[in-house]
Amino acid sequence: MRERLKRMPKAELHVHLDGSLRPETMLELAVEEGLTLPAAEPEALRRWMLVDDATNLEEYLARFDVTIALLQRPEAIERVAYEMIEDAAADGLRYLEIRYCPHLSTRQGLSMDEAVAAEWRGIQRGTQDFGIPARIINCSLRHYDPELSVAIAEHSVRMRDHGVVAFDLAGGEAGRPPELHREAFDLAARGGLGITVHAGEAAGWESIFEAIHSCRAVRIGHGTRLFENPALLEYVRDRRICIETNITSNLQTGVVRTAAEHPVRQYFDAGIPVTLCTDSWLMSGVVLTDEYLLAQQALAFTPSELEAMALTAFEHAFLPWPERVALRDRALADLASPS
Numbered sequence: 001m002r003e004r005l006k007r008m009p010k011a012e013l014h015v016h017l018d019g020s021l022r023p024e025t026m027l028e029l030a031v032e033e034g035l036t037l038p039a040a041e042p043e044a045l046r047r048w049m050l051v052d053d054a055t056n057l058e059e060y061l062a063r064f065d066v067t068i069a070l071l072q073r074p075e076a077i078e079r080v081a082y083e084m085i086e087d088a089a090a091d092g093l094r095y096l097e098i099r100y101c102p103h104l105s106t107r108q109g110l111s112m113d114e115a116v117a118a119e120w121r122g123i124q125r126g127t128q129d130f131g132i133p134a135r136i137i138n139c140s141l142r143h144y145d146p147e148l149s150v151a152i153a154e155h156s157v158r159m160r161d162h163g164v165v166a167f168d169l170a171g172g173e174a175g176r177p178p179e180l181h182r183e184a185f186d187l188a189a190r191g192g193l194g195i196t197v198h199a200g201e202a203a204g205w206e207s208i209f210e211a212i213h214s215c216r217a218v219r220i221g222h223g224t225r226l227f228e229n230p231a232l233l234e235y236v237r238d239r240r241i242c243i244e245t246n247i248t249s250n251l252q253t254g255v256v257r258t259a260a261e262h263p264v265r266q267y268f269d270a271g272i273p274v275t276l277c278t279d280s281w282l283m284s285g286v287v288l289t290d291e292y293l294l295a296q297q298a299l300a301f302t303p304s305e306l307e308a309m310a311l312t313a314f315e316h317a318f319l320p321w322p323e324r325v326a327l328r329d330r331a332l333a334d335l336a337s338p339s
C-alpha cells in the first residue's frame, strides 16, 4: 500500500522550509557555521529533532531554533530548498509550496529579499534537475509586531517574480489573534498574493473565523478545531475554502489525541475541500506518503477518497488556474492508466 501511495500523484501545500532539513545537511551546515548541534550523527540528530515530547505548540516550535540558526547564509538557504525538491520528487510529489518566514534569516545581516532570492534559486535548480515545480509562501509570525508583518507583506509582493505566491501567518497561536495583522493581509491580497493562515490549531474556531473574515484567507493551515462551529464549517464548505490538514503534527502538539479522532474524516465527509499535508518533514518525521498511509489506516479513507484529496491539493494550489488544471489533469490521466 505504501508503494502505491508513493506512486500516486500528490501535491504538498503545507510544509515549512525550516522544518524540513536533512540531518546530514544540518551537520555539514553546522561545520560551515562553526555551530555545535544537539547530536553529532545524522540518526541521533534525526531523533532529537523529531518532536515526540511536546505538550503544546510552543514546545514544538522550540525545535526550530536549531534549524533557523543554519539558515543565515544564501548558500545554505539555496541548498535546503534544492534538497526539498529532490526529496519531494522521491516521495512522488508533483508540486509543492514551501513556506518560510524570511525575517528569520536576517540575523546575520541578510535582507529578506536576499533570503527569498536564495530560496528561489534553490527551487529553480531543483525544478530543473527533478522536474517538480514549487512555489514560495512567505510567512509572518503571530508574535511579531504588526508593523513587521506589514514589512514582510510588502517584501512578499515585491518578490512575486521570485516565486512568492502567497502570504501566511504562523507561530504560536495562544493569545495572539490573527486580526492584529489585518493590514499586512490587506497589502498582500491587494498585491495579488494568495492568503492562507495557520488557524484553529491551538486556538479555537474563532481564529479560523478571523482568518477568513479579517485576513481574507482562502486556505486554512490546520483548521483542526473548525468542527467546533457547525455554521462556520458550512461556510468553509460553501466558499470552497481549503483546509490544509496535518495529522501527525497535530498528534505531536496534542491538538488531537489519536489519529482516528482527527476531524479530517468529518471535513471530507462534509464536502469541504480538504487535503493532507506534513507541516515538517524533519520535526514530524514523515513525508507526504506517510500522511496518506496514516489517513488510510487510522481513518479508513479508501483509495479513491485518498485520490480525491490528492486532486484537491492541485486544485487549491496558489498557481494560476490553468496551471492547476494542467497539473490536476495530468494526475488524473496517470491515475487512470498507472505506468
Ligand SMILES: [Zn+2]
Binding pocket: 014, 016, 170, 198, 221, 279
Ligand atoms: Zn505549519
